[in-house]
Amino acid sequence: MEPVQLGSASRAFPGSDCCGDQVGQWIRDSLATLCVVDGLGHGPEAESAAKAVLTYLDQNPHTSLESLFAGADEAVRNTRGAALGLVLVNSKEMSLTHAGVGNTRALLLKQGNPAPKILSSTYGIVGAGYRKLRPETASFAPGDLLLLYTDGLPEYLDTTVLARSSNRHPEEIAEQTLQRWALGTDDAAVLVARMESLG
Numbered sequence: 554m555e556p557v558q559l560g561s562a563s564r565a566f567p568g569s570d571c572c573g574d575q576v577g578q579w580i581r582d583s584l585a586t587l588c589v590v591d592g593l594g595h596g597p598e599a600e601s602a603a604k605a606v607l608t609y610l611d612q613n614p615h616t617s618l619e620s621l622f623a624g625a626d627e628a629v630r631n632t633r634g635a636a637l638g639l640v641l642v643n644s645k646e647m648s649l650t651h652a653g654v655g656n657t658r659a660l661l662l663k664q665g666n667p668a669p670k671i672l673s674s675t676y677g678i679v680g681a682g683y684r685k686l687r688p689e690t691a692s693f694a695p696g697d698l699l700l701l702y703t704d705g706l707p708e709y710l711d712t713t714v715l716a717r718s719s720n721r722h723p724e725e726i727a728e729q730t731l732q733r734w735a736l737g738t739d740d741a742a743v744l745v746a747r748m749e750s751l752g
Contacts, residue, residue: 556646556749557585560724562731563742564698564705567666573599573635574703574742577607579614586614586621587744588658589701591636593678595740602632606679618652618688626679628654634680638701640746642693647748649693654683656704662715664696695750698726705741706734723747 557580565572573592578585590606592599609628610621618639625637636655643649650660653674661670670691677683693699698719700710710730718726725744735741 555580556583557642557748558723558749559587559744560722560727561742561744562727564731564740565736566740567737569596569740571597571600572707572740572742573603574740575603575607576701576742576744577610578744579611581615581641582749584615585642585746586610587640587642587646587701587746589638589703589744591703591740591742592638593633593635598633599740602629602635602680605629605632606635606637612630618650621684622652622654622679622683622686626682629680632680634678636674636703637679638674640699640701643749644747647692647694648690649699650688650690651689652686654686658700658702658704658706658708660700660702660710660712661691661693662698662700662712662719664694664719667712667716688716693708693748695748697748699746700730700743702726702730702743703741705736706743707736707740710734719747
């Protein structure tokens with residue numbers, strides 16, 4: 554079993570074939586780079602911006618958060634830009650570090666603790682510049698659950714509902730999160746990660 558179990562789900566704006574909200578995941582040994590990206594607006598240009606971010610990250614997945622954001626910002630200057638949330642997970646150290654630019658959300662649920670930890674983002678647009686990053690590091694122990702999601706879902710989710718389903722596979726949690734809370738007025742995407750026992 555992989556030390557970090559992952560699942561994701563996304564949904565386009567109703568009536569659209571293009572989805573500007575995307576997720577990405579890259580794993581190497583004990584390191585995982587996870588992201589959710591929201592191309593501004595919706596439709597083909599939003600999808601193009603989001604995919605341009607993913608293309609850059611796919612070519613440079615395991616560097617520092619600062620380097621990833623700076624490189625993505627340069628790489629997508631010819632698009633309408635995007636909001637981006639990035640998390641680096643180190644399963645050996647059982648820790649994660651998050652940084653975000655724009656209106657993406659990151660929520661960490663610690664096993665046995667109903668109060669979520671909200672990981673914050675800074676103002677700006679990847680592709681048009683942003684304020685200084687504010688990386689946050691937190692422990693990520695077995696049973697802990699991380700959700701990265703776009704503003705196609707409410708900013709605050711009902712964590713009691715999430716806690717009750719935390720033992721399900723992250724793919725199922727992601728699908729249920731989207732079904733339960735997607736706003737229907739925008740694209741939406743969510744990535745769920747759960748740390749597993751290393752024993």
